[in-house]
Amino acid sequence: MGRQDDAALSVREVPADEAPMALLMLADPSEEKIRAYLPGSRCFVGSSDGSDVAACVVLPRDAGTYELMSISVRPDRQQRGHGTALLKWVLAFFGRLGARRMEVGTGTFGHQLAFYQRQGFRVARIDRDFFVDNYPEPIFEDGIRHLDMLRLVREYA
Numbered sequence: 735m736g737r738q739d740d741a742a743l744s745v746r747e748v749p750a751d752e753a754p755m756a757l758l759m760l761a762d763p764s765e766e767k768i769r770a771y772l773p774g775s776r777c778f779v780g781s782s783d784g785s786d787v788a789a790c791v792v793l794p795r796d797a798g799t800y801e802l803m804s805i806s807v808r809p810d811r812q813q814r815g816h817g818t819a820l821l822k823w824v825l826a827f828f829g830r831l832g833a834r835r836m837e838v839g840t841g842t843f844g845h846q847l848a849f850y851q852r853q854g855f856r857v858a859r860i861d862r863d864f865f866v867d868n869y870p871e872p873i874f875e876d877g878i879r880h881l882d883m884l885r886l887v888r889e890y891a
């Protein structure tokens with residue numbers, strides 16, 4: 735289990751059964767879906783000023799390929815660089831393990847897109863109607879319904 739400070743954020747790995755569910759549900763409203771991928775995943779928690787403020791879950795896929803299943807920052811601590819610090823930390827962690835690519839699925843609009851693209855993620859494909867077909871309730875953000883999922887990939891050099 736790794737531990738390292740990145741600016742004001744201290745990141746540690748926690749066992750999947752200690753994953754902070756409330757934080758993870760900020761990124762995915764389906765607790766059932768989160769519980770389905772947690773057992774095979776690795777979970778990281780970022781703390782700042784003594785409290786846990788950020789979480790990230792990564793699922794190993796094929797050899798050298800990992801999928802970032804979830805990343806979130808407590809709402810009152812967002813836009814202070816913690817999300818970027820955690821994302822960079824996790825990318826570097828899996829780079830040291832020999833990752834060749836990190837994938838993530840996200841909506842087709844919103845600040846999250848820029849958040850990932852700043853760290854080198856690029857659009858690989860579109861899963862049309864993913865959010866319609868896979869969630870019982872419509873998901874809205876900024877008054878717009880999420881319909882399609884963008885699959886982003888970040889290749890390691």
Ligand SMILES: CC(C)(COP(=O)(O)OP(=O)(O)OC[C@H]1O[C@@H](n2cnc3c(N)ncnc32)[C@H](O)[C@@H]1OP(=O)(O)O)[C@@H](O)C(=O)NCCC(=O)NCCS
Pocket residue numbers: 760761804805806807808811812813814815816817818819839840841845846848849
């Ligand atoms: C996405 C998320 C993890 C980013 O974490 P964060 O700590 O707020 O991110 P950072 O402070 O590192 O911000 C990076 C950039 O993202 C953008 N950003 C972050 N939150 C934003 C918001 N609410 N509105 C607009 N832009 C935002 C900004 O451009 C910011 O750059 P800036 O600080 O120069 O303005 C966080 O917003 C979050 O937890 N959201 C809810 C869960 C979620 O959507 N997860 C991703 C699922 S795909």
